[in-house]
Amino acid sequence: MTTPLLELHGINKSFGAVHVLRDVDFTVYAGEVTALVGDNGAGKSTLVKCVGGIYPYDSGEYVFDGHPVHVHSPREAGALGVEIVYQDLALCDNLDIVQNMFLGRERRSGLILDEPTMEQMAAQTLDRLSVRTVASVRQQVASLSGGQRQTVAIAKAVLWNSRLVILDEPTAALGVAQTAQVLELVRQLADNGLAVVLISHNMNDVFAVADRIAALYLGRMAAQVKASDITHSQIVELITAGRSGDIGLAPAHASTAADIDLDEVD
Amino acid sequence: MAVQTSTAAPMAASPNRSLAQHVSGYFRRLAGGELGALPAVAGLLVLCLIFTALRPVFPSARNFANLFTQGAQISIIAMGLVFVLLLGEIDLSAGFASGVCAAVLAELLTNWHWPWYLAILTALVTGVVIGLVLGTLVAKVRIPSFVVTLAAFLAFQGVALLMLKNGANISVSDPVVNAIENKNLPVWLSWVLLVAVVVGYLAVQLLRVRSRAARGLGTDPLSLIAIKTGGIAVLGGLAVYFLNIERSFNPLRVSLRGVPIVVPLILLLLVVWSFILSRTGYGRHIYAVGGNREAARRAGINVDRIRISAFVICSGMAAIGGIVAASRANSVDPNTGGSNILLYAVGAAVIGGTSLFGGKGRVLDAVLGGAVVAVIDNGMGLMGYSAGTKYVVTGIVLLAAAGIDALSRRRAAASGLR
CATH class of the missing domain: 1.10.3470 (ABC transporter involved in vitamin B12 uptake, BtuC)
Known part of the structure; x- marks a missing residue:
């Protein structure tokens, strides 16, 4: 088996007295979509923010492309090729598409911004992703629809020859057609050889594009399995109880099956 | 999931727009609530009309x-x-x-x-x-x-x-x-200042058009640049002309003409800060x-x-x-x-x-x-x-x-x- 692009071992993270991540292991392969699932408060966003350098982790090992690294800031994560597309997209409404895509990493020629190069690169990136939905890259982001914004945010993430792209609920606020477009884009990223982590609550989305599924349960990694080896209801069990049959956490950490009525939580 | 490969022509970064499109775009922005400097x-x-009357x-x-x-x-x-x-x-x-x-x-x-x-x-x-x-x-x-x-x-x-x-x-x-x-630029220097401003503006615009056109990016039409430059030249020319008129009550004792020195100071600050705000990474970050x-x-x-x-x-x-x-x-x-x-x-x-x-x-x-x-x-x-x-x-x-x-x-x- 090939070496994973990202390997986390025993990651711990606390906010004051609240222990959010407990000894989390997480593995992501290039060319695959790894879905990260878990209930609200399971620690998905915290884990992702640790990967992206937003939060420092308290202990654990961060191995990128076979090398142990320390990531303390978004810049360092960016230097490794880790990009996060947040749920709220983090776009500036008052800037145009090009300006948003290059925000914080503007191309300069001497003192001044190299606008022509940035415009060209932005257009090429959107083109490579087969994006046909925006009229001009000099459009203000304020004038874009939800799906277009998501597209811009994803294009921003892949502009940087990035190697690992993390998408935090990219389809949460989108309609049916736009969801399909975005999922297609997600699949294309992986097919282009990137490692993609997809956070989602929507199991249909997860099974549509994911190669691997990692389930978090109350700050612990319940299981990380191939999407083809697991069923819809097993995933739901992992999310809600931390355990499903043989897979999942040791019984001490998982809630017993009797606590959960599956019909209610699905 | 099937992925469509792109076969269509590359997306135009920002298409060339004609003067008419610029004008209609401006009115559309106005109607959309983007009033700008209007x-x-x-x-x-x-x-000015009211006070003049x-x-x-x-x-x-x-x-x-x-x-x-x-x-x-x-x-x-x-x-x-x-x-x-x-x-x-x-x-x-x-x-x-x-x-x-x-x-x-x-x-x-x-x-x-x-x-x-x-x-x-x-x-x-x-x-x-x-x-x-x-x-x-x-x-x-x-x-x-x-x-x-x-x-x-x-x-x-x-x-x-x-x-x-x-x-x-x-x-x-x-x-x-x-x-x-309290002091003014000499009359000749006032005109030199105007020429420098107009030529400088025109040069910056033309250089921009050239560098963008060289990469196949959309550019402003030359007619728009001509109108803007002409506008600056005419308004600036009128201002300099008026400022160069003798305004002393007794020109024989002390002559008072030319552009007040504070005007080039304001122009300089305007150009420097505008440049920083619109052309540098720092400005973008603001x-x-x-x-x-x-x-x-x-x-x-x-x-x-x-x-x-x-x-x-x-x-x-x-x-x-x-x-x-x-x-x-x-x-x-x-x-x-x-x-x-x-x-x-x-x-x-x-x-x-x-x-x-x-x-x-x-x-x-x-x-x-x-x-x-x-x-x-x-x-x-x-x-x-x-x-x-x-x-x-x-x-x-x-x-x-x-x-x-x-x-x-x-x-x-x-x-x-x-």
């Missing part, structure tokens, strides 16, 4: 020159305020900060007999230090800028009083400092922090440093405004930078089209708005209104400008532009 330009025209002395060469010297301090402070407003913050202390810096200047020049360049430098440093303190309190300690600068507004008023020994005024007799507001602070932070921008720097620029520009004010009055008193200076400056920035909600504005707005404010102030003075009436009108104008800002924002939200 209220300021329209207001300026209407006000009511007071024939208003358009005289002498009064025309007065407009520049009267509006200078406000415009300069407003230029600095644009940076703070772009972040969605406010600096209420800019007026008295300029007063304190002017007091430092006068104290050093008159009582300590320092040379003008050291005194000016120290006044500027004072402004920068004030900005550093205010910015640090806002960005690091996280006190709302309204409260920090309101406190500073009161405190600096006191500092000015203390420095000037409870209200005595210090006269400034340094010829260099006084020249800024807009980003004003548009979405969290997005800027995640993009790796040092938001605190940007916020502190905006206050430094604002107070630094206030210091320049204070120097200009000292030059104009040939003296500094506790009210230099006081009374309505700050509200005029905020009004100038907002009238020009800078949003109080952050993220939108240009340095040019401050100068256009400053011109409107100067015309109102000057015209009402000529009409012989009392200080009371002036205050009321100033308040109404500021409110109207903020109202236009809020309404156009709502309009823009409705039309999906914001």
Whole structure:
């Protein structure tokens, strides 16, 4: 088996007295979509923010492309090729598409911004992703629809020859057609050889594009399995109880099956 | 899942647009609530017509020159305020900060007999230090800028009083400092300045078109550039022509013609700050922090440093405004930078089209708005209104400008532009 692009071992993270991540292991392969699932408060966003350098982790090992690294800031994560597309997209409404895509990493020629190069690169990136939905890259982001914004945010993430792209609920606020477009884009990223982590609550989305599924349960990694080896209801069990049959956490950490009525939580 | 491969032609980065498309695009933006500088330009025209009709002395060469010297301090402070407003913050202390810096200047020049360049430098440093303190309190300690600068507004008023020994005024007799507001460029140099501005503008535009066209990117049509350049040449030419008319009451004793020295100073500040705001990474980050602070932070921008720097620029520009004010009055008193200076400056920035909600504005707005404010102030003075009436009108104008800002924002939200 090939070496994973990202390997986390025993990651711990606390906010004051609240222990959010407990000894989390997480593995992501290039060319695959790894879905990260878990209930609200399971620690998905915290884990992702640790990967992206937003939060420092308290202990654990961060191995990128076979090398142990320390990531303390978004810049360092960016230097490794880790990009996060947040749920709220983090776009500036008052800037145009090009300006948003290059925000914080503007191309300069001497003192001044190299606008022509940035415009060209932005257009090429959107083109490579087969994006046909925006009229001009000099459009203000304020004038874009939800799906277009998501597209811009994803294009921003892949502009940087990035190697690992993390998408935090990219389809949460989108309609049916736009969801399909975005999922297609997600699949294309992986097919282009990137490692993609997809956070989602929507199991249909997860099974549509994911190669691997990692389930978090109350700050612990319940299981990380191939999407083809697991069923819809097993995933739901992992999310809600931390355990499903043989897979999942040791019984001490998982809630017993009797606590959960599956019909209610699905 | 099947992935469509792209076979269509590459997306045009930004297509070439004709003059007609530019014009229709402009009107579409107007209808969408993006008013830009229109209220300021329209207001300026209407006000000039009204005052000309009511007071024939208003358009005289002498009064025309007065407009520049009267509006200078406000415009300069407003230029600095644009940076703070772009972040969605406010600096209420800019007026008295300029007063304190002017007091430092006068104290050093008159009582300590320092040379003008050291005194000016120290006044500027004072402004920068004030900005550093205010910015640090806002960005690091996280006190709302309204409260920090309101406190500073009161405190600096006191500092000015203390420095000037409870209200005595210090006269400034340094010829260099006084020249800024009281001397003019020679007639020939005034024309050279105009030619330099027009040629410089044209050259920048043409170079831009060439570098973009070389990469196959969309460019502005040459006709649009010609119209803009022509407009600057005609308006600038008229202004220089009027300023070059003899305005002395007794030309045999002392000749008074040419562009006031403060005008090239304002132009220089305008060009430098506009360049920084629109062409450098720092400027881009100012807009980003004003548009979405969290997005800027995640993009790796040092938001605190940007916020502190905006206050430094604002107070630094206030210091320049204070120097200009000292030059104009040939003296500094506790009210230099006081009374309505700050509200005029905020009004100038907002009238020009800078949003109080952050993220939108240009340095040019401050100068256009400053011109409107100067015309109102000057015209009402000529009409012989009392200080009371002036205050009321100033308040109404500021409110109207903020109202236009809020309404156009709502309009823009409705039309999906914001």
